[in-house]
Amino acid sequence: MTTPKGPLSQYQKLSVTSDASHSGDDSEEKKEYANGIKKQHKYIVYVGIDFGTDGCGLSYGLNDGSVFIHNRWKDACAADEKPETSILFDANMEPKAYGSKAKQTYIDLTNVNDWMLFEKYKMSLYREPDWKKEIQDKSQTLERVDFEEKISANNQMGKTIETERIFVAQLKYLYQAAMKFMLEEFKKKRKIKFKSNQIQWILTVPAIWNDAAKNKMKHWARMAGLVKSDNNDPDALKIVYEPDCASLAIQYEINKSKSQIVRNAEEYNNEDIDSKEQIPCNITDDDEEKEQAEYSKILQDIDIKLAK
Numbered sequence: 001m002t003t004p005k006g007p008l009s010q011y012q013k014l015s016v017t018s019d020a021s022h023s024g025d026d027s028e029e030k031k032e033y034a035n036g037i038k039k040q041h042k043y044i045v046y047v048g049i050d051f052g053t054d055g056c057g058l059s060y061g062l063n064d065g066s067v068f069i070h071n072r073w074k075d076a077c078a079a080d081e082k083p084e085t086s087i088l089f090d091a092n093m094e095p096k097a098y099g100s101k102a103k104q105t106y107i108d109l110t111n112v113n114d115w116m117l118f119e120k121y122k123m124s125l126y127r128e129p130d131w132k133k134e135i136q137d138k139s140q141t142l143e144r145v146d147f148e149e150k151i152s153a154n155n156q157m158g159k160t161i162e163t164e165r166i167f168v169a170q171l172k173y174l175y176q177a178a179m180k181f182m183l184e185e186f187k188k189k190r191k192i193k194f195k196s197n198q199i200q201w202i203l204t205v206p207a208i209w210n211d212a213a214k215n216k217m218k219h220w221a222r223m224a225g226l227v228k229s230d231n232n233d234p235d236a237l238k239i240v241y242e243p244d245c246a247s248l249a250i251q252y253e254i255n256k257s258k259s260q261i262v263r264n265a266e267e268y269n270n271e272d273i274d275s276k277e278q279i280p281c282n283i284t285d286d287d288e289e290k291e292q293a294e295y296s297k298i299l300q301d302i303d304i305k306l307a308k
Contacts, residue, residue, distance in 0.1 A: 051174075051205070054085060070181055087121075091112075098173050167220045204245055218237055
């Protein structure tokens with residue numbers, strides 16, 4: 001599996017499987033077998049959703065270690081950029097455009113006074129509630145959600161919309177983009193077979209959110225269709241903190257670099273010894289004896305100086 005050449009495709013490959021898995025070395029394959037039965041993975045595809053304040057992103061992982069970044073959006077952003085976290089609703093409270101196109105659509109249209117534009121809205125839903133001043137114990141915060149129930153539009157001062165409606169619409173947009181990618185790149189192109197219950201979704205949230213807020217996001221993600229209503233797998237959707245993901249990404253890169261250093265060392269040590277013997281060498285036996293004599297004289301001079 002190689003990275004496509006030429007113009008950027010719908011994904012950018014970050015890592016590939018080790019060379020050993022393609023060179024006939026079945027050591028890794030043997031590890032996946034126990035008593036003749038190959039290890040079965042619960043999930044086949046892993047989808048990461050970066051629900052950011054400024055922009056949103058998608059990434060994909062496979063069990064062979066391959067990782068992909070979704071970088072071909074139906075948006076006005078460049079291929080190496082994430083689409084803005086923006087959404088445009090019409091007068092009927094229906095989403096009409098996302099990302100950079102949301103603002104551009106609003107500018108281009110006429111007679112849209114009742115339309116509402118929301119830009120970089122994620123952090124505007126969080127507030128420092130008054131009741132926090134009254135809490136005496138941390139457990140008292142577990143049942144409280146630090147969310148604004150409604151968010152004001154950027155273009156309509158005083159006009160608000162339910163927080164749930166905005167987040168569900170944004171998550172549904174990301175879900176549809178991810179499903180299209182997986183259908184084209186994995187099922188059609190790579191012939192990877194998997195069902196919806198063999199996809200694990202990982203959704204990031206800010207570290208300031210408490211457990212109740214995380215559960216709220218999980219509920220919205222299910223409403224958006226990420227996990228089907230009949231899927232009772234508790235691990236099908238993971239809500240994780242953004243700093244934790246950043247830490248794991250750094251650890252992954254460090255471990256990958258260490259593995260590459262080890263592979264380079266092994267390749268060097270396994271080079272044909274005969275090829276090393278063919279390196280021209282102009283040092284003769286007489287040269288070695290002369291060098292040894294000079295070294296011995298230096299040691300004798302050191303001994304004499306120490307004796308004095």
